[in-house]
Amino acid sequence: MDENLKEFRSKIAEFFKDEIVARSNLDWIELFKYVGNKGKVVLIIDELPYLVESYKAFPSLLQKAWDLYLQHSKVKLVLIGSSVSMMEKLLGRKSPLYGRRTMQIKLHPLKYFHVKEFFPKYSEEDAIRVYGVVDGIPLYLKQFTDELSFWDNIRYNFLRKESFLYTEAEFLLRQEFREPRRYFSILKAISMGNTKFGEIVNATSLDKSTVSKYLDNLEEIHVVRKLYPAFEPEKRRNLRYEITDNYFKFWFRFIYPNRELIERELEEEALGKIREGFDHYMGGVFEEVARDFLWSKFRFDAGGPWWRKEEEIDFVGVKGNTAYFFEVKWSRLKVSEVHKILESLEEKAEKVNVKAKEKKFGVVAKEFKRKEGLMFDLKDMFNQNLY
Numbered sequence: 373m374d375e376n377l378k379e380f381r382s383k384i385a386e387f388f389k390d391e392i393v394a395r396s397n398l399d400w401i402e403l404f405k406y407v408g409n410k411g412k413v414v415l416i417i418d419e420l421p422y423l424v425e426s427y428k429a430f431p432s433l434l435q436k437a438w439d440l441y442l443q444h445s446k447v448k449l450v451l452i453g454s455s456v457s458m459m460e461k462l463l464g465r466k467s468p469l470y471g472r473r474t475m476q477i478k479l480h481p482l483k484y485f486h487v488k489e490f491f492p493k494y495s496e497e498d499a500i501r502v503y504g505v506v507d508g509i510p511l512y513l514k515q516f517t518d519e520l521s522f523w524d525n526i527r528y529n530f531l532r533k534e535s536f537l538y539t540e541a542e543f544l545l546r547q548e549f550r551e552p553r554r555y556f557s558i559l560k561a562i563s564m565g566n567t568k569f570g571e572i573v574n575a576t577s578l579d580k581s582t583v584s585k586y587l588d589n590l591e592e593i594h595v596v597r598k599l600y601p602a603f604e605p606e607k608r609r610n611l612r613y614e615i616t617d618n619y620f621k622f623w624f625r626f627i628y629p630n631r632e633l634i635e636r637e638l639e640e641e642a643l644g645k646i647r648e649g650f651d652h653y654m655g656g657v658f659e660e661v662a663r664d665f666l667w668s669k670f671r672f673d674a675g676g677p678w679w680r681k682e683e684e685i686d687f688v689g690v691k692g693n694t695a696y697f698f699e700v701k702w703s704r705l706k707v708s709e710v711h712k713i714l715e716s717l718e719e720k721a722e723k724v725n726v727k728a729k730e731k732k733f734g735v736v737a738k739e740f741k742r743k744e745g746l747m748f749d750l751k752d753m754f755n756q757n758l759y
Contacts, residue, residue: 376423400430404437408445416450421458435468443472455547456593478594481617482508484661485754493518496750497738504657507618512537526646530627531639538634541623548593554578556628558586559615562596563624567612587613595620602676602688603726610679618657625653651702658702659686662736665753666698683720686736695728696746697721704739710747 377400384403385394388410398406407413417423424430442449453459456478463469463476487499490513494502501522506512515537516525529537545552554576561575573583590596597616600606615621626646627634633642659677666687667675675689675696686700697720699713717733734746736753743749 376426400433401437401440404434405441408437408441408447410447412446414448414450416452418452420451420453420462421455424458424462431462432468435472438469438472454544457548480508482510482513484508484664487513488754490514491516491518494522496754498522499754500658500661500750501654503661504618504654505622506537509617509619512540512619523643523647527639527643530623531634531642533635533637537619537623538627541620541627545595549589554582554586555590556624558583558590559595559620559624560628562613562615563621567599567614569608569611569613572613599677601679602674603678603724604680621657622653625649655702658736658738659700661753662698662700662748663687665736665748666696669748670696672696678724680723683723685717685720685724688721688724688726690726690728693729695721695724695726695731696734697724697731698734698736698746701735701737703737704741705735705737706741710735710737710740 380400381393381396381398381403384407385391393403393406407415438449451459451462453462461467463473484500484503486508487503488494488496491499491502502513502516502525505526506516515529515535520528529535532538542552545555549555557576557578558572561572564575566572566575569580569583569587572587573580576583578586587596591598594616596613599612599614600610604610615624626649630642630645633645663675663677663686666672666689670689670691672689672691675687678685678688685697687696687698689696689698697717699717701713705713713735714733718731721731721733732746734748736748739749740747
C-alpha cells in the first residue's frame with residue numbers, strides 16, 4: 373500500500389510541478405485535499421479493484437475525501453476497473469461510496485466494421501474472422517497483425533503457452549471466481565452448441581440447481597446472456613443462453629478443449645482441430661454480425677432471431693407495417709441456392725406471430741454469384757456510410 377501512496381504522491385508532484393509535494397509525507401486524504409484546491413482537474417484511478425485488494429480501507433478513505441474536499445470542487449474523479457463484479461460491489465449499496473457516483477459508463481467492444489481499420493491489408497472475410505476470434509476489443513486486436521496471415525496469427529497468439537491470448541480467458545475468470553472449474557465446464561458446453569438449460573445440465577453432468585446458480589453468476593458479470601425468440605412469449609422452454617463476446621466463444625470452443633495439445637507444443641495438431649470446425653463456428657458469429665448490420669441499416673422498431681421447436685429464422689424485424697425476414701449464410705451462394713432459401717423462409721414466416729401488412733424476405737451471405745432484391749454481402753456490411 374505504501375508503494376501505491378508513494379506513486380500517487382509522485383504523480384501529483386510531477387503533474388503540478390510541486391517539489392514540496394514530492395519531498396512531503398502527505399497521506400491519501402491530504403493529497404486529495406491538495407488536488408481539490410487546484411481548480412479544474414480530471415483525476416483518474418485505474419484498476420480500482422486492485423488498489424482495494426491491497427488496501428481494504430480505501431473505499432472509506434475515498435468516501436471521506438470526496439465528502440470533505442472533492443464533492444464541491446471542480447475535480448472530476450474517474451474510477452476505472454476491468455472486473456465488472458468488483459466495480460459493481462465497490463459502488464453498490466453496501467459500499468462507503470454508494471450514492472456518490474454521478475455517472476457510469478460500461479465500455480463496449482468496437483463494432484465489427486472497425487476491425488478493417490486495424491487491418492487494412494486484410495479482406496472483409498479475414499476481418500470478420502478476426503472479429504470472430506477476438507471480438508472488437510482493442511487490446512486483443514493489437515495482438516494481431518496483417519503482416520501475417522489470419523491462420524499464422526491464430527498460431528502465434530493462441531497456440532503458444534507464453535502468448536497473452538492463450539491465458540487471458542482463464543485469468544479473467546479467476547479474477548471473478550475463486551473456483552472457476554465449474555464455470556469453465558458450463559462455458560465450454562454453451563460454446564459447443566448446448567444453449568438450452570437442459571442441454572447444459574446434460575453436457576456438464578452438474579445438478580440443475582448448481583447450473584442455475586452458476587449461469588446467474590455468469591450473467592451478472594455479463595459473460596453470458598439470456599435469449600428469447602423474437603415475437604414469442606418469454607417462457608423457460610424458449611430460453612437459450614449465449615456467451616456474450618467472441619473471444620470467450622472462440623477460447624472455450626477451440627482453445628480450452630485442446631489445451632493438452634498446446635501444452636505439449638503440438639501446434640499443427642491444435643491448428644488442425646481449429647480449422648476443422650472453424651467455418652461452422654463462424655456461421656454463428658456471422659449471424660450476430662448480420663443482425664447488427666440489419667439493425668443499423670433498417671432501424672427496426674423491434675426484432676431479433678426467431679425459433680419455435682426445431683424451426684428457426686436468423687432475423688425477423690418490424691418497421692412500421694412491414695415485417696422483414698432474413699436468413700444468414702456464411703458461404704458464397706449461387707442464384708439457385710438463394711431461391712431455395714427464400715422459399716423456405718416464406719414458409720417459416722407464416723408461423724411467426726407478427727402483425728404486418730407487408731412481408732419482405734432477404735438473405736445475408738458472405739458473397740453472392742448475383743444480387744437482386746434484399747441481398748447483402750460482406751462488401752455491404754463494411755460500407756460505413758450506413759453508420
